[in-house]
Amino acid sequence: MSGVVVTGGASGIGLASAKALIADGRAVSLFDLSPSVVAVAELLGAHGVVVDVSDTDSMATAVEQAAAAMDGIDGLVHAAGRVLPEPVGMFTIESWDAVVDVNLRAQALLSQLLLPHFEKALAAGAAPAIVGISSIEGLVGNPFIPAYCASKAGLLGLTRSMAGQLGPLGIRVNAVCPGFIDTPMLADALAVPEVKSAFVSAAPLGRLGQPEEIGAAVAFLMSPKASFITGTQIVV
Helix, strand or coil, X not given: CCEEEEECCCCHHHHHHHHHHHHCCCXXXXXXXXXXHXXXXXXXXXXEEECCCCCHHHHHHHHHHHXXXXXXXXXXXXXXXXXXXXXXXXXXXXXXHHHHHHHHHHHHHHHHHHHHHHHHHHHCCCCCEEEEEXXXXXXXXXXXXXXXXXHHHHHHHHHHHHHHHHHHHCCEEEEEECCCECCHHHHHHHCCHHHHHHHHHHCCCCCCECHHHHHHHHHHHHCHHHCCCCCCEEEC
């Protein structure tokens, strides 16, 4: 079996997803902007690449490196993400693009780069799959982070579109919509007691989610157990 590319793999949901996939016996290549990804990957017995997923040329090189390291690629988990608290009236073109490029554009372009590798995997009898990390904010919205909400809602549209196109080939495409999860991305917000309390109060279970709980959902959707699930999302 060839391997899975996991973006944002150095920490948070990406790292938790990678660990869950490795526990399922999958080879994994971690993509991350942080130089720490190489050491993190080494600890997991995985492959790691320092790459900016908003840089198309760098991603193309990273994909080829990952394919060589794992003897092929048959999966993608796009967990790299960015959020900026800039409501309408405050954001700039540059800051809007910075969020959308990482959260949405990167999955589309990376999927395109990976398609030839998926086709090779299909010819070898594999069942390629893609899971994008969307967000509860892509479903309900948040007045303070419009670029983030738009990008995560857009990722759900991309999921349905790609599932329709790639399904006849045997490639599944799904998304996971995390709620409020205790990750580095939320660290600044969680450092404010009132904000943390609001997040906890909004959760039906009365607590924050853990990255491992998202990783479990990702691993399920990437596995044969989800072989007839495509074009949809799981809210966790």
